[in-house]
Amino acid sequence: MKWVILPEPGEWVAHLPELLGRGGAAARVLAPWALPGLPSSLVPASLRAAVRRRQPEVPQLSQVVSVPGWTALEAGLRAWGSTPQARLRARFAVRQGISRLAALRPPASLTRVVAPSLAAREVFVAARARGARCVLVEDLPNLRALHADLDEAFARHPEEHFLRNHRASARDVARQEAERLLADEIWVRGDFAREQLLRAGLPAERTRELHPRAEAFDSPREDSPAGHRVTHLHRVALLAGPALARMGAPEALAALEARPEWTLWVRPSEDSDLMRLEHPRVRVVTRQQQQALDGVDAVLAPAWCESHPPELARAITRGIPVIATDRAAGFLPCRTVPRGNVPALVAELDALTPPRRGALAQGGPHRNPR
Numbered sequence: 001m002k003w004v005i006l007p008e009p010g011e012w013v014a015h016l017p018e019l020l021g022r023g024g025a026a027a028r029v030l031a032p033w034a035l036p037g038l039p040s041s042l043v044p045a046s047l048r049a050a051v052r053r054r055q056p057e058v059p060q061l062s063q064v065v066s067v068p069g070w071t072a073l074e075a076g077l078r079a080w081g082s083t084p085q086a087r088l089r090a091r092f093a094v095r096q097g098i099s100r101l102a103a104l105r106p107p108a109s110l111t112r113v114v115a116p117s118l119a120a121r122e123v124f125v126a127a128r129a130r131g132a133r134c135v136l137v138e139d140l141p142n143l144r145a146l147h148a149d150l151d152e153a154f155a156r157h158p159e160e161h162f163l164r165n166h167r168a169s170a171r172d173v174a175r176q177e178a179e180r181l182l183a184d185e186i187w188v189r190g191d192f193a194r195e196q197l198l199r200a201g202l203p204a205e206r207t208r209e210l211h212p213r214a215e216a217f218d219s220p221r222e223d224s225p226a227g228h229r230v231t232h233l234h235r236v237a238l239l240a241g242p243a244l245a246r247m248g249a250p251e252a253l254a255a256l257e258a259r260p261e262w263t264l265w266v267r268p269s270e271d272s273d274l275m276r277l278e279h280p281r282v283r284v285v286t287r288q289q290q291q292a293l294d295g296v297d298a299v300l301a302p303a304w305c306e307s308h309p310p311e312l313a314r315a316i317t318r319g320i321p322v323i324a325t326d327r328a329a330g331f332l333p334c335r336t337v338p339r340g341n342v343p344a345l346v347a348e349l350d351a352l353t354p355p356r357r358g359a360l361a362q363g364g365p366h367r368n369p370r
Contacts, residue, residue, distance in 0.1 A: 001027075001028060001107040001108065001109050001110055001111060002020050002026070002027035002028070002110075002111060002112040002113075002114070003027065003028055003030070003102070003106055003107050003110055003112070003113045003114070003123070003127070003132075004016065004019075004020075004027050004028070004029040004030065004058075004062075004113075004114045004115075005030050005098060005099065005102050005113070005114065005115035005116070005119050005120065005123055006029055006030060006031040006034075006056060006116075007032075007094055007095045007098045007116065007119045008033065008091070008094070008095075009033070009053050009054065009056065010116065010139055011212075011310075012116065012137050012139050012187075012210060013056050013057065013058065014057065014213050015137075015187075015210060015213070016058060016059050016062075016114070017059055019114045019135055019137065019187065020059070020112065020114065021112060021133075021135075026059055026060070026061035026062050027058070027059065027062045027063075027112075027114075028062070028063045028065060028107050029056065029058050029062055029063065029064045029065065030065050030098065030101075030102050031056050031064055031065065031066060032066055032067035032070040032098060032101075033054055033066070033067075033070050033071070033074065034054055034055065034056055034064050034066040035051055035054040035055055035066070036055075036066075067101075077090040077093075077094065078090075084165065084166060084270070084271065085165055085166060088166055088168070089169075092118050092168065092172055095116070095117075095118040095119035096118060096119070096121075096175070098119050099115065099118075099119045099120055099121055099122040099123050100122045102115075102122070102123040102126075103122035103123045103125065103126040106123065106126050106127065106130070110127060110130045110132040111132050111133065112132055112133045112134075112135065113127040113132055113133070113134050113135065114135040114137065115134075115135070115136065115137065115179075116136075116137040116138075116139045116140070117136070117137070117138050117139055117140040117176055117179065118140065118172060118175055118176060118179070120134070120136055120179040120182070120183070121175055121178055121179050121182065124136075124179065124182040124183065125182065128182065133184045133185070134182055134183045134184050134185075135183065135184065135185045135187070136179055136180065136182075136183035136185065136186045136187065137187050137210065138186060138187060138188045138189065138193060138210075139189070140176070141193075141305065141306035141307070142176075142193055142196045142197075142306060143168045143172060143173045143176050144173050144176075144177070145196050145305075145306065146168075146305050146306060147167055147168070147173075149246075149304050149305035149306070149327065149339075150163050150164075150166075150167070150246060150304070150305055152304065152339075153245060153246055153304035153305065153339075153340075156340055157245050157250055160245035160250070160273070162244065162245065162246075162271045163245050163246060165271075177200075180197065180200075180202060183206070184206065185206060185207075185208055186202065186206055186207055186208065187207075187208040187209070187210040188207060188208070188209065188210060189210050189308050189330050189331070190306070190308065190326075190329060190330035190331055191326065191329070191330075191331060192306060192326045192327055192329075193306060194207050194209075209331055211330075211331050212310075212313035212330070212332070234261070234263065235261055235262045235263065235297045235298070235352075235353070236262070236263050236264075236265060236295055236296050236297050236298075237252070237255075237256075237262050237263070237264050237265070237296070237297065237298045237299070237300050237349070238264075238265045238266075238285075238290065238293065238296045238298070238299050238300065238311065239252045239264060239265065239266045239267075239300050239301075240299050240300065240301040240303075240309035240311045240312055240322075240324075240328065241267075241301070241303070241307055241309040241311075241328075242267055242268065242269035242271075242272065243266035243267060243268050243269065243272045243273075243277060244269060244271055244272060245273075245304070246303065246304050246305050246307075247301070247302075247303050247304075247307060247309075247328075248300070248301065248302030248303050248304060248325070248339075249266070249272070249273075249276070250276075251302040251340060251341075251342050251345055252264055252266075252300050252302060252345070253276065253279065253282070254342045254345075255300075255342055255345045255346050255349060256279065256281060256282070258342070258346045259346060259349055259350070260281070261353075262281070262349060263281045263282075263283060264279075264281060264282050264283070264300075265282075265283050265284075265285045265289070265290070265296065266282060266283070266284060266285065267284070267285055267286065267287055267289075267290045268284060290311060291310065291311065291314065293311065293314055293315060293318060293320060296315070296320055297320070297321075297352070298320065298321045298322070298323060298349065298352055299311055299312060299315040299320055299321070299322045299323070299324075300322075300323050300324075300345070301322065301323070301324035301325065301328035301329070301334070302323070302324070302325055302328075302337060302339070302340075302345055303324070303325050303327045303328040303339075304325075304327065304339050304340070305327055306327045306328075307327060307328050308328070308330055309328065312324065312328065312329070312330065312332055312334065313330075313332060316332050316333060316334075321335060321352055322334040322335065323335045323336075323337060323345060323348045323349070324336060324337070325337060325338065325339045326339075327339065335348050335351075
């Protein structure tokens with residue numbers, strides 16, 4: 001029997017056929033939050049998207065195990081988590097609780113356990129005692145590296161006080177690292193994450209690559225070949241993820257100042273500096289507009305710390321250029337720039353457009369070879 005721990009809806013569940021390995025993809029999936037399948041006619045139109053999100057698409061013949069009353073627990077956690085920091089602690093606490101729950105009564109004849117970060121330690125200990133293989137999905141950033149990157153970003157931008165928030169506890173950091181020691185396989189979402197594990201001494205043969213699934217995104221646009229170049233006068237750059245300092249918002253805005261022919265689209269969050277976003281060439285967009293990418297000429301992801309905004313894979317699939325740091329590029333073929341390097345970001349924007357008449361040609365862009 002194969003046992004999957006799914007503490008919350010996540011994109012990585014689409015990779016279960018790979019994560020479950022040979023011998024069939026059927027498994028028992030512990031998803032306490034899951035809702036039973038209902039005919040769409042019985043679900044109000046306004047709730048269908050939310051209900052679908054709570055119906056995990058697991059491999060055929062798999063059994064989803066939910067926990068009665070879980071929605072009430074979630075409601076209580078939402079009421080308690082009134083700040084981003086409190087919500088982060090609640091999310092991590094839920095993951096740890098589910099790992100302990102899964103370890104109490106694992107399935108008989110257990111052969112393989114798949115679990116994400118901070119939801120694996122206890123169930124991996126129980127699985128190893130039975131001789132089962134432990135598969136860790138690193139769906140959260142490397143917490144120790146994340147803290148170091150946030151500290152570096154704050155040193156560069158001391159006015160961005162939110163960069164000092166949202167730290168995991170030392171216990172969470174230790175838990176994440178203990179899970180890696182217990183895992184037989186560790187699936188990571190990018191080159192940066194893998195390099196951090198290798199530097200920590202993890203054998204390379206235990207790492208696996210978790211690539212975005214191409215079918216999850218739009219088909220390539222016929223008018224956007226791989227050599228996409230921006231040729232019209234008005235140009236639109238989209239900042240990937242929320243408009244936060246850790247996502248490179250200050251660098252994107254600085255590039256905007258340097259190139260008045262560009263407009264920047266951003267999606268604010270509750271921690272965004274709204275005063276800064278009142279620039280005349282900044283347009284605030286919704287999450288739906290950000291994901292659609294309609295009218296976007298380039299996607300910017302100058303993130304200071306590890307992040308995986310879904311807009312990047314969508315843009316690559318549609319032939320839209322992506323300029324990103326190694327923290328955001330994942331395994332995608334982006335045009336990479338160093339963190340905090342505004343001139344490099346501007347140079348990449350310039351490389352997308354032909355030089356003005358009489359201007360000196362810019363040097364060729366550095367593409368991320370993958």
